[in-house]
Amino acid sequence: MSAEKPKVIFVLGGPGAGKGTQCANIVKTYGYVHLSAGDLLRQERNTEGSEYGDLIETHIKNGTIVPVEITCSLLERAMIESSKNKFLIDGFPRSKDNMEGWERQMGSKVNLRCVFFFDCTDQICVDRCLKRGLAGSGRTDDNEESLRKRLLTYQRETMPIIMHYESLGLVRKIDAAKPEEEVFEEIKVIFKEFDAE
Numbered sequence: 001m002s003a004e005k006p007k008v009i010f011v012l013g014g015p016g017a018g019k020g021t022q023c024a025n026i027v028k029t030y031g032y033v034h035l036s037a038g039d040l041l042r043q044e045r046n047t048e049g050s051e052y053g054d055l056i057e058t059h060i061k062n063g064t065i066v067p068v069e070i071t072c073s074l075l076e077r078a079m080i081e082s083s084k085n086k087f088l089i090d091g092f093p094r095s096k097d098n099m100e101g102w103e104r105q106m107g108s109k110v111n112l113r114c115v116f117f118f119d120c121t122d123q124i125c126v127d128r129c130l131k132r133g134l135a136g137s138g139r140t141d142d143n144e145e146s147l148r149k150r151l152l153t154y155q156r157e158t159m160p161i162i163m164h165y166e167s168l169g170l171v172r173k174i175d176a177a178k179p180e181e182e183v184f185e186e187i188k189v190i191f192k193e194f195d196a197e
């Protein structure tokens with residue numbers, strides 16, 4: 001990380017809303033580093049000898065949230081290892097515990113630029129994840145039972161966090177129901193505004 005505080009954009013939204021897809025587009029066009037908390041947790045789960053493997057898998061299958069100390073440490077390590085200073089943090093913070101843990105460990109070390117909120121209906125979330133599962137995603141949570149639980153957690157725990165950031169004027173809402181290219185057009189408008197700041 002450089003002397004200037006790294007810029008962070010949190011990317012939130014329901015399961016399958018398209019966070020990862022659009023983060024990949026942003027990386028190509030705007031040079032951000034994409035850190036998906038879910039991907040980092042799956043990687044840690046798959047690491048031989050990890051003391052957290054079983055715990056992470058239980059949370060992922062049940063759509064519940066891994067203790068913040070684990071997730072936040074994985075995120076901080078990935079930020080340091082990248083040696084870059086612009087990050088999309090995807091799928092985090094998704095609860096009060098996540099947000100408070102991040103504030104404690106990282107709050108003073110970064111500049112939180114804004115929060116992208118990928119907004120679409122639960123039905124769209126379910127359809128996209130089930131389709132991805134059928135296409136062979138290999139994700140242990142792309143099934144109807146896990147999805148019901150993921151959506152419950154999203155509504156109960158993540159929406160209040162989005163509302164909190166909204167009250168701070170940090171949220172940029174994006175219509176995630178549209179086709180991928182149109183969603184990215186909306187995102188480009190936001191980045192144009194950043195440039196004009």
Ligand code: UP5
Nearest residue numbers: 015016017018019020021037038060065066091128179180
């Ligand atoms: N797709 C994408 N955009 C589309 C569009 N506009 N139109 C039509 N199709 C579109 O996309 C999902 C699918 O939809 C893909 O097949 C894509 O092609 C298509 P994707 O970009 O992968 O959506 P995304 O929002 O990233 O969905 P994801 O399933 O990754 O979201 P979740 O938030 O549910 O998953 P995540 O990996 O972040 O977390 C998984 C679990 O890890 C959590 O449930 C939790 O148990 C745990 N976790 C924590 O405990 N703590 C954390 O901080 C993070 C995760």
Ligand code: MG
Nearest residue numbers: 019020036038
């Ligand atoms: Mg994702």
